[in-house]
Amino acid sequence: MKINEIKNVFAFCMGCLALLAGCAGFTEDVSGNVADHSDEANQIESQYALARVMQSGKVVRSSASDSIMLILEVNGGCVNQSGSIVYNPDFYYxxxxxxxxxxxxxxxxLTNHYVPDRYEVDQxxxxxxxxxxxxxxxxLDGVWFFTQCRYREEKIYCSNYGYDTYMKINGNKVEYRVADREDYDYMQTVFVWELFMFLGSHNSIQLETPFYYTDTKYEQEEYGISILEKTKKSMKFSYNGLTFDLNVDYAYYKDSLSVTLKSGDVTCVGKHREIVNVxxxxxNADDVDxxxxxxDTGLLKYQKQNDSEFETCIDGILGRSRE
Incomplete structure (x- = not known):
């Protein structure tokens, strides 16, 4: 399953409202109105100042003052030019x-009309x-915090990502930034779900998935996994007579990640590195793979991970070979 598919399956949780940490900042009353919390504005601006810049561009406002067009721009970038990887300072997207x-x-x-593409099952x-x-x-001008919640046909849905997103509008300029959530529970994510599935059914593990929430209780029961100890970044659990210690060493969205899984004298290390603005x-072509x-933008990003090595190491702990 690809990462975009995983997001679509697991990212939304209906009726979460303000109960989710990612949805703090507003409440929903019985009339459907969102109550404001203006006292959080200064805190949000401070958090924005510390966040990492991801994208920037222009804002075009309608003359009727009821709609805006956000144009996110890339000026110069790493591209595949006639089979060679080069940096093109004139690239524009x-x-x-x-x-x-x-x-x-x-x-x-901010409201848009979503039209599914022809490949989607739900049209x-x-x-x-x-x-x-x-x-x-x-x-419109100011620093805005995305609450991870949204209305869809007047029903509210919430996500629970391991990062926060901020947007600053200043006249005709817009900038997006992200910050990793210090309180995020990395032990209830797609990554742990994939790890449990790998132990029990030999699927694959994607090391970029610890930023997306999902419940792992079904897999625990399905494969006889017992949670012995747990924090938001570590877990001790038993499976098939073995005891494992899982730890998220560090996790930075769209940047880098390191996890370790120990059992006995064996330590398996999983690493992921991603650079969007290369x-x-x-x-250069020295690292073409x-x-x-x-x-499909023509722009290249750098991404390197040791998924196979991590999986092979776990197989060694379990005493099984790759098929």
């Missing part, structure tokens, strides 16, 4: 999204509104 916008108190709603079209807080009611000095095109 723009990703354009149009949103209707409205305010509920100090909450900003239902719908309106979806992202819920942002932190700015000033009636004013600098010129890294853009670790460059991947980003969503």
């Amino acid at each position: 723009r990703d354009t999204s149009r949103y209707a916008y409205s305010f509920r108190g100090d909450t900003l709603l 239902t079209e719908y309106d979806e509104s992202f819920i942002l807080v932190g700015g000033t009611s009636g004013k 600098p010129p000095e890294m853009c 670790n460059f991947y095109e980003i969503d």
Whole structure:
């Protein structure tokens, strides 16, 4: 299963509302209105200042002041040019999204109309509104925090990602930043779900998935896994007569990750490295196998992980061979 498919299956949890840490910043009353929390604005601006820049671009506002167009731009980048990987300073790409916008108190709603592509099973079209807080009611300019919750056809859905997203609008400029959540429970994620599945049924493990929540209780019961100790970044569990110690050493979204799994005298280390904005000095054919095109844009990102090595090490602990 690809990472985008995993996100679609596991990222949303209905009815989470303000119970999820990622949905803090607003509450939903019985009338459906979102109550504002303007006292969080200063904190959100401080968190934005410490977050990592991911994308930037332009804002085009409608004359009717009811919609905006966000144009995220890439100026110069690593590309595959006639079979060679080179840095092209003249490369330009723009990703354009149009949103209707409205305010509920100090909450900003950005709404777009989603039309499924022809390959999707569900061909239902719908309106979806992202819920942002932190700015000033009636004013687009400012720092906004994505609450990880959204309205879809007037029903509310919440995600639980291991990172927070911020957007700053300043006149005709926009910038997105992300920050990793210090309180995130990495032991209830797609990565742990895949690890449990790997132990019991020999599937594959994707090391970039600890940032996406999912419940692992079914896999625990299915494969006889017992949780002995647990924190948000570590876990001791038993499986098939063996005891394992799992630890997330560090995790930075769209950057790097290191996890260790120990059993007895054997330690398996899984590492993932990702660079979306590849600098010129890294853009060369010496490492060609670790460059991947980003969503048919022509732009390349650097991505390297040792999934197979990690899986082989676990197989060695279990005393089984790869098929």
